[in-house]
Amino acid sequence: MTVPDDAPDCFADDEAVDEPEQLEDDDDTRWVAFVRAHDTTGSLAALAGVFASRGVSIGSLATGHEVGSPGLVVVTFRTGERRQRLITRTVERLPMVGGIVVRRADDLGVRAAAVVHLPQGLAFEPPEHAVVRWSGETALGEPLLVEGTLVDVESVVGAAQAAGATADALVIQPPA
Amino acid sequence: MDVAVLGATGDVGRQVCTQLVERALLPATSRLQLVGRADGPSARATHGLRADLIDAYDEHAPIIDVALDPADVVADIVVVAAGRTSPPNGTGSDRAGLAAENAAVFHAYADALAAHGSGSEVVIVVTNPVELGVAILAGRLGRRRVIGMGAWLDTMRFRREVAVSLGVRRHRVGGFVGGEHGLGAVPLWSSVRVGGLEQHERERAVARARGPRSLDEFPAEVAAAQARLRELDTADGYRFVETLAPDLRVVMRPYLTHHSGAKTAAGTASATIDLVETILDGRDIVVAGQVALDGEVSLAGQPVHGVLGVPVQLGPEGWTRVLLDRPAPDEERALAAVSSSVAAAVAPWAAPREA
Numbered sequence: 361m362t363v364p365d366d367a368p369d370c371f372a373d374d375e376a377v378d379e380p381e382q383l384e385d386d387d388d389t390r391w392v393a394f395v396r397a398h399d400t401t402g403s404l405a406a407l408a409g410v411f412a413s414r415g416v417s418i419g420s421l422a423t424g425h426e427v428g429s430p431g432l433v434v435v436t437f438r439t440g441e442r443r444q445r446l447i448t449r450t451v452e453r454l455p456m457v458g459g460i461v462v463r464r465a466d467d468l469g470v471r472a473a474a475v476v477h478l479p480q481g482l483a484f485e486p487p488e489h490a491v492v493r494w495s496g497e498t499a500l501g502e503p504l505l506v507e508g509t510l511v512d513v514e515s516v517v518g519a520a521q522a523a524g525a526t527a528d529a530l531v532i533q534p535p536a
Numbered sequence: 537m538d539v540a541v542l543g544a545t546g547d548v549g550r551q552v553c554t555q556l557v558e559r560a561l562l563p564a565t566s567r568l569q570l571v572g573r574a575d576g577p578s579a580r581a582t583h584g585l586r587a588d589l590i591d592a593y594d595e596h597a598p599i600i601d602v603a604l605d606p607a608d609v610v611a612d613i614v615v616v617a618a619g620r621t622s623p624p625n626g627t628g629s630d631r632a633g634l635a636a637e638n639a640a641v642f643h644a645y646a647d648a649l650a651a652h653g654s655g656s657e658v659v660i661v662v663t664n665p666v667e668l669g670v671a672i673l674a675g676r677l678g679r680r681r682v683i684g685m686g687a688w689l690d691t692m693r694f695r696r697e698v699a700v701s702l703g704v705r706r707h708r709v710g711g712f713v714g715g716e717h718g719l720g721a722v723p724l725w726s727s728v729r730v731g732g733l734e735q736h737e738r739e740r741a742v743a744r745a746r747g748p749r750s751l752d753e754f755p756a757e758v759a760a761a762q763a764r765l766r767e768l769d770t771a772d773g774y775r776f777v778e779t780l781a782p783d784l785r786v787v788m789r790p791y792l793t794h795h796s797g798a799k800t801a802a803g804t805a806s807a808t809i810d811l812v813e814t815i816l817d818g819r820d821i822v823v824a825g826q827v828a829l830d831g832e833v834s835l836a837g838q839p840v841h842g843v844l845g846v847p848v849q850l851g852p853e854g855w856t857r858v859l860l861d862r863p864a865p866d867e868e869r870a871l872a873a874v875s876s877s878v879a880a881a882v883a884p885w886a887a888p889r890e891a
Contacts (some may be wrong), residue, residue, distance in 0.1 A: 405565065406565060406599060406646070409565035409566075412565075413537065413565065413566070442654065443653065443654075446610075446654040449610045449652070449654075450538065450567070450610050453567060453569065453601045453603070453608070453610050453612075454567070454599065454601070455599065455600075455601060
């Protein structure tokens, strides 16, 4: 699994021509929704339909299960705050949904973990600016394991991909 | 798109929900929200209606959701069918009581949608007095997003009555009714078009159907017809209605139906669904509806600021343009008079509630 494609571009284009400063686009805010949903036929389709029918593209969607709890669906998407509230309220009304919590993707409370495989012999460490916990001697062929805020973990994965990572997987952790 | 029906378990609300589902206007991935009140019998009946609709139409039913708090209304289209209906033999004081009681309902939902809504819901008012509902909801949510369906129902009735008189099917007849829903309707004879007839043919046919009459006498004709109907039993009443001119039949037939005790739920719901379908389809269609005007129309030399039934262009975001081009002089006088009476009737209850 690669970094969700709605993540900020990690690579600067050195040949870019100077362009007028872009104003922040409210519609481009990235969100993470944690949805408690019954593990039953049609739940994901109904959930996806809420986004699709409102023209909001889902960046990533992952399902999880905790023993003794309803299913958990984690969705990332980009839209403005007003439409995020509409989507949140609409998802809440779905009969198969037991609850939803939405956070901005850059919220420090949104945590993620990733595993990255790099070619043996390639030593890689997370960039200094990424505040993450990590382990794995990649030069020895060990996978890199990293945990931290979502944006920092994505930053590490992006840097590893640029360095030649051969595979990676990222999971967004449920809120505490 | 999702649809919420406020007052879903009432006579009209139930018909709206049933026709929406039966006509498969909402795909299975959309949501129909049945809205009731936590402190009334609808608290139980909404759940029962949900079960009944799924039982009957499971093959193509949308997701059906129940809400009992105005703050929980979430939809792209909101149909306001909540509140009390006028009693079959209501008096003037009963109608005033109806306005007072339903004003509270309108204000409650207007406040909730203003506080919790997305800001882009289109609201279709069905509950009477529809002009009061439009005034209150438009005042809180924005004029363009709110339309009353009364004028569209009157329009469909007008087209049918003209079609019957001309011996054609309704879909061959165009034309609109404006004014106030019910006895204050203003049939816009100048807007009548008949498919397959050239202008001179149409003028002759309309003149025969209408007779040598003008709308200046219409209120008196309506009052006289009402008085006659009060003397007749229902069956004789319908036979009497058949003898009236088409524009009088538009007003008196539903008046008699309501007073028969049968009410007009099916026809009202069907006209409401027409408007819902227009919005769902994303088309821009010319319909008639009660809307809150702010000078788009001038009558008798005065710009109209207030609620009035007029032909409008309706689309997925609400109404956009008024299409009332050059009404006939008697139509303009009638619309002006009704505009004033509607404004006077709405004024006591339309002001926003204090927090």
